[in-house]
Amino acid sequence: MKKQAFLIGAVVCLALACTFFAGCTASDDGPVGTPTETPPVVTPPVVTPVETPPMATENAADVVEANTRFAYDLYHTLQSDEEYADQNIFFSPYSISTAFALTYEGGAKGGMTAEEIRSVFHFPANDTVRQDGYRVLIADLNSPDAAYTLQTANALWAEENYPFLPAYIKTAQQYYAAEVRNMNFASAPEESRQTINRWVEDQTEDRIKDLIPQGGAIDSITRLVITNAIYFKGTWVLQFDENNTHPAEFRSEGGEYVTVDMMQRTYIDARYAYSETDGLQILRMPYEHESGKALSMLVLLPKDGEITTAETALGTTGLQMPLHRWNQHR
Numbered sequence: 230m231k232k233q234a235f236l237i238g239a240v241v242c243l244a245l246a247c248t249f250f251a252g253c254t255a256s257d258d259g260p261v262g263t264p265t266e267t268p269p270v271v272t273p274p275v276v277t278p279v280e281t282p283p284m285a286t287e288n289a290a291d292v293v294e295a296n297t298r299f300a301y302d303l304y305h306t307l308q309s310d311e312e313y314a315d316q317n318i319f320f321s322p323y324s325i326s327t328a329f330a331l332t333y334e335g336g337a338k339g340g341m342t343a344e345e346i347r348s349v350f351h352f353p354a355n356d357t358v359r360q361d362g363y364r365v366l367i368a369d370l371n372s373p374d375a376a377y378t379l380q381t382a383n384a385l386w387a388e389e390n391y392p393f394l395p396a397y398i399k400t401a402q403q404y405y406a407a408e409v410r411n412m413n414f415a416s417a418p419e420e421s422r423q424t425i426n427r428w429v430e431d432q433t434e435d436r437i438k439d440l441i442p443q444g445g446a447i448d449s450i451t452r453l454v455i456t457n458a459i460y461f462k463g464t465w466v467l468q469f470d471e472n473n474t475h476p477a478e479f480r481s482e483g484g485e486y487v488t489v490d491m492m493q494r495t496y497i498d499a500r501y502a503y504s505e506t507d508g509l510q511i512l513r514m515p516y517e518h519e520s521g522k523a524l525s526m527l528v529l530l531p532k533d534g535e536i537t538t539a540e541t542a543l544g545t546t547g548l549q550m551p552l553h554r555w556n557q558h559r
């Protein structure tokens with residue numbers, strides 16, 4: 230039986246007031262630039278080829294590190310929130326941080342809003358490091374592979390009568406591969422909402438519908454909507470035989486046992502990359518790939534049966550070293 234994994238995510242950021250995006254508009258507080266009467270209509274985005282500098286890989290690594298730190302922070306914030314007590318937590322830190330990176334690019338550098346965003350998401354303060362890092366990372370994630378589908382997309386939906394700086398639009402296209410479309414939020418907010426939702430559906434293979442709900446999320450004072458969507462579909466290299474699925478006990482947090490269907494693979498070739506720490510067992514399950522990146526799913530199992538052991542390890546340097554010491558394990 231081929232078990233296929235899906236990862237579908239989408240996130241939206243709305244800018245409702247011109248003061249929030251001072252850096253991408255023609256206000257006196259933003260960076261120097263020549264304002265236009267209306268933002269340029271660019272569909273699809275025109276991306277100027279940029280030669281990859283020697284530091285590009287290091288810049289991308291800095292962006293990845295920032296995303297890892299944010300993911301760790303957000304997970305622990307959600308985990309400690311009573312609203313999510315006794316619930317599974319699933320989110321895409323990459324989607325959230327990328328959308329807010331585009332938001333940050335529009336803020337007046339040094340302003341309170343921009344600095345708060347940079348602090349929360351741990352973005353590199355150096356424009357070259359941050360922008361070039363995202364450019365390389367986005368191109369890397371979207372590199373094609375015949376064995377799996379991994380695609381991420383950004384889009385800016387701009388009010389057609391609002392004066393955005395051309396420099397902001399160019400940054401979004403050149404470094405974030407963002408599609409830019411003019412919208413009539415002022416006169417047709419509902420039609421604009423439906424257009425954006427259709428884009429999200431297309432980017433996620435119809436998995437996410439009505440991302441932006443009715444009821445005022447978009448209205449006549451909306452000036453900019455930023456969207457990010459990510460879609461992944463892959464098949465494990467070692468498949469599980471459906472006939473070997475059987476009910477078994479699963480220990481949940483707090484020591485409670487529940488009966489669920491368990492997959493198992495015990496053939497002689499069922500060897501997976503394995504590592505461990507003092508408190509964790511770590512299994513890596515690779516997905517099929519050809520010319521693209523080798524993708525894997527990591528499974529963390531606390532030796533003491535407490536999920537807090539795994540939670541503590543997430544995002545720490547203590548987990549990095551074991552991931553370099555893989556052994557074959559059944």
